[in-house]
Amino acid sequence: MDFILPPTLPAGGIPWEKVLPPLIPRLNGTYGQYKWSPKLLIPDPDNNSSAEVNCDDNGFTVQVDVKDFNPEDLMVKVIGDFVEVQGKHEEKKKDGPGFTTRQFNRRYRIPKGVNTMALESAVSPDGILIISAPMLQTENSRVLT
Numbered sequence: 001m002d003f004i005l006p007p008t009l010p011a012g013g014i015p016w017e018k019v020l021p022p023l024i025p026r027l028n029g030t031y032g033q034y035k036w037s038p039k040l041l042i043p044d045p046d047n048n049s050s051a052e053v054n055c056d057d058n059g060f061t062v063q064v065d066v067k068d069f070n071p072e073d074l075m076v077k078v079i080g081d082f083v084e085v086q087g088k089h090e091e092k093k094k095d096g097p098g099f100t101t102r103q104f105n106r107r108y109r110i111p112k113g114v115n116t117m118a119l120e121s122a123v124s125p126d127g128i129l130i131i132s133a134p135m136l137q138t139e140n141s142r143v144l145t
């Protein structure tokens with residue numbers, strides 16, 4: 001079977017609301033005690049990511065919103081070409097037995113030319129984790145004073 005794909009994606013991205021319902025028609029309605037809709041599978045275009053990644057001549061930076069975590073709940077490590085951020089926070093429930101756990105894992109690709117040995121991370125007073133690393137100095141570059 002041959003599929004004809006458009007040469008480029010539409011300007012607004014993939015029209016999920018048109019693609020998913022024909023593929024998953026039985027999710028409309030009720031399944032057991034749960035109500036299902038293909039809208040549950042459609043990415044929310046208004047959902048802004050809680051991270052911002054930049055790479056320019058000055059270096060590489062990642063800013064991650066970690067307001068719900070203490071600095072000791074976070075771990076930042078470099079694995080190959082990626083910087084991995086993990087956060088895990090547990091607290092005892094105030095209204096009874098048990099614990100509430102909040103956790104996340106994120107990976108960001110480190111672009112070529114970034115000095116990973118100089119990578120630093122810090123949490124701002126606003127609860128933003130800032131990960132930064134300068135670009136590697138090349139033979140052709142020099143510092144202007």
